[in-house]
Amino acid sequence: MCHVFVRADGLGATCVVNNDYPDRVAFTLLSTILDEFVQLHGDKWQGQTADDCLPLPSLEATLKKYQDPAEADKLMAIQKDLDQTKVRQPTPAHDAYTPYGPRRPRAPLRNGCVTAAAECAARGRRSCTTRSRRRWSAG
Numbered sequence: 001m002c003h004v005f006v007r008a009d010g011l012g013a014t015c016v017v018n019n020d021y022p023d024r025v026a027f028t029l030l031s032t033i034l035d036e037f038v039q040l041h042g043d044k045w046q047g048q049t050a051d052d053c054l055p056l057p058s059l060e061a062t063l064k065k066y067q068d069p070a071e072a073d074k075l076m077a078i079q080k081d082l083d084q085t086k087v088r089q090p091t092p093a094h095d096a097y098t099p100y101g102p103r104r105p106r107a108p109l110r111n112g113c114v115t116a117a118a119e120c121a122a123r124g125r126r127s128c129t130t131r132s133r134r135r136w137s138a139g
Contacts, residue, residue, distance in 0.1 A: 005030035011045060025069040025076060033062055
Protein backbone atom coordinates (compact mmCIF):
# COMPACT_ATOMS: atom_id res chain seq x y z
CA MET A 1 0.00 0.00 0.00
CA CYS A 2 1.31 3.44 -0.87
CA HIS A 3 0.72 6.46 1.38
CA VAL A 4 1.30 10.04 0.25
CA PHE A 5 1.43 13.05 2.58
CA VAL A 6 1.70 16.60 1.22
CA ARG A 7 1.96 19.59 3.54
CA ALA A 8 0.24 22.92 2.94
CA ASP A 9 3.52 24.43 1.71
CA GLY A 10 3.82 21.78 -1.03
CA LEU A 11 6.49 19.56 0.54
CA GLY A 12 5.50 15.91 0.31
CA ALA A 13 6.64 12.39 1.13
CA THR A 14 5.57 8.86 0.24
CA CYS A 15 5.98 5.46 1.82
CA VAL A 16 5.17 1.95 0.64
CA VAL A 17 4.08 -0.52 3.33
CA ASN A 18 2.34 -3.88 3.46
CA ASN A 19 -1.39 -4.18 4.16
CA ASP A 20 -0.85 -5.04 7.85
CA TYR A 21 0.91 -1.76 8.63
CA PRO A 22 -1.52 0.71 10.28
CA ASP A 23 -2.45 3.74 8.17
CA ARG A 24 -2.28 6.17 11.08
CA VAL A 25 1.27 5.10 11.93
CA ALA A 26 2.34 5.44 8.27
CA PHE A 27 1.07 9.01 8.15
CA THR A 28 2.73 9.76 11.49
CA LEU A 29 6.00 8.50 10.00
CA LEU A 30 5.63 10.75 6.95
CA SER A 31 4.74 13.75 9.07
CA THR A 32 7.73 13.14 11.35
CA ILE A 33 10.13 12.86 8.42
CA LEU A 34 8.83 16.07 6.85
CA ASP A 35 9.04 17.94 10.17
CA GLU A 36 12.65 16.82 10.65
CA PHE A 37 13.46 17.84 7.08
CA VAL A 38 11.98 21.33 7.50
CA GLN A 39 13.77 21.82 10.83
CA LEU A 40 17.09 20.94 9.21
CA HIS A 41 16.76 22.63 5.82
CA GLY A 42 13.95 25.18 6.12
CA ASP A 43 12.75 26.51 2.75
CA LYS A 44 15.89 25.55 0.80
CA TRP A 45 14.00 22.68 -0.84
CA GLN A 46 11.81 25.02 -2.92
CA GLY A 47 14.56 25.90 -5.39
CA GLN A 48 16.03 22.38 -5.78
CA THR A 49 15.78 20.37 -8.99
CA ALA A 50 17.46 17.11 -7.92
CA ASP A 51 16.33 14.61 -5.27
CA ASP A 52 19.63 14.18 -3.44
CA CYS A 53 20.69 17.80 -2.92
CA LEU A 54 19.44 18.05 0.69
CA PRO A 55 20.17 14.85 2.62
CA LEU A 56 18.39 13.95 5.85
CA PRO A 57 20.86 12.15 8.16
CA SER A 58 18.17 11.10 10.67
CA LEU A 59 16.14 9.28 8.00
CA GLU A 60 17.70 5.85 8.62
CA ALA A 61 17.15 6.06 12.39
CA THR A 62 13.54 7.18 11.91
CA LEU A 63 12.81 4.35 9.49
CA LYS A 64 14.32 1.80 11.88
CA LYS A 65 12.21 3.19 14.71
CA TYR A 66 9.02 2.79 12.67
CA GLN A 67 9.75 -0.81 11.62
CA ASP A 68 7.68 -1.95 14.60
CA PRO A 69 4.57 0.24 14.70
CA ALA A 70 3.75 -0.67 18.30
CA GLU A 71 7.09 0.71 19.51
CA ALA A 72 7.00 3.84 17.37
CA ASP A 73 3.42 4.86 18.06
CA LYS A 74 2.61 5.52 21.72
CA LEU A 75 -1.14 5.33 21.21
CA MET A 76 -0.85 1.95 19.52
CA ALA A 77 1.34 0.67 22.37
CA ILE A 78 -1.28 1.78 24.90
CA GLN A 79 -4.05 0.11 22.86
CA LYS A 80 -2.02 -3.10 22.72
CA ASP A 81 -1.65 -3.05 26.52
CA LEU A 82 -5.36 -2.40 26.94
CA ASP A 83 -6.24 -5.29 24.66
CA GLN A 84 -4.07 -7.61 26.76
CA THR A 85 -5.65 -6.50 30.03
CA LYS A 86 -9.21 -6.12 28.82
CA VAL A 87 -11.75 -6.85 31.54
CA ARG A 88 -15.03 -8.46 30.64
CA GLN A 89 -17.89 -6.14 31.45
CA PRO A 90 -20.88 -7.82 33.09
CA THR A 91 -24.06 -8.04 31.06
CA PRO A 92 -27.31 -6.68 32.50
CA ALA A 93 -28.49 -10.22 33.27
CA HIS A 94 -25.47 -10.75 35.51
CA ASP A 95 -25.66 -7.25 36.92
CA ALA A 96 -28.71 -7.80 39.14
CA TYR A 97 -26.97 -6.43 42.23
CA THR A 98 -25.85 -2.86 42.70
CA PRO A 99 -23.58 -1.50 45.45
CA TYR A 100 -26.77 -0.53 47.29
CA GLY A 101 -28.45 -3.92 47.13
CA PRO A 102 -30.47 -5.84 44.53
CA ARG A 103 -32.12 -3.95 41.73
CA ARG A 104 -35.83 -3.43 41.97
CA PRO A 105 -37.88 -4.38 38.96
CA ARG A 106 -39.74 -1.58 37.26
CA ALA A 107 -43.36 -1.23 38.27
CA PRO A 108 -45.82 -2.33 35.60
CA LEU A 109 -48.16 0.22 34.10
CA ARG A 110 -51.60 0.40 35.74
CA ASN A 111 -54.37 -0.42 33.31
CA GLY A 112 -51.98 0.20 30.41
CA CYS A 113 -52.13 3.98 30.95
CA VAL A 114 -49.20 6.31 30.79
CA THR A 115 -49.41 9.92 31.82
CA ALA A 116 -48.43 12.63 29.37
CA ALA A 117 -45.59 13.68 31.67
CA ALA A 118 -44.16 10.16 31.54
CA GLU A 119 -44.39 10.18 27.75
CA CYS A 120 -42.57 13.52 27.66
CA ALA A 121 -39.86 12.18 29.95
CA ALA A 122 -39.48 9.11 27.74
CA ARG A 123 -38.99 11.41 24.75
CA GLY A 124 -36.28 13.34 26.59
CA ARG A 125 -38.23 16.54 27.23
CA ARG A 126 -37.68 18.36 30.50
CA SER A 127 -41.23 19.61 30.84
CA CYS A 128 -44.57 18.97 29.25
CA THR A 129 -47.64 21.20 29.21
CA THR A 130 -50.33 18.62 28.45
CA ARG A 131 -52.30 17.15 31.31
CA SER A 132 -54.17 14.47 29.50
CA ARG A 133 -53.67 10.76 29.95
CA ARG A 134 -53.06 8.62 26.92
CA ARG A 135 -53.46 4.92 26.38
CA TRP A 136 -50.30 2.95 25.97
CA SER A 137 -50.47 1.21 22.64
CA ALA A 138 -48.51 -1.99 22.34
CA GLY A 139 -47.50 -2.31 18.74
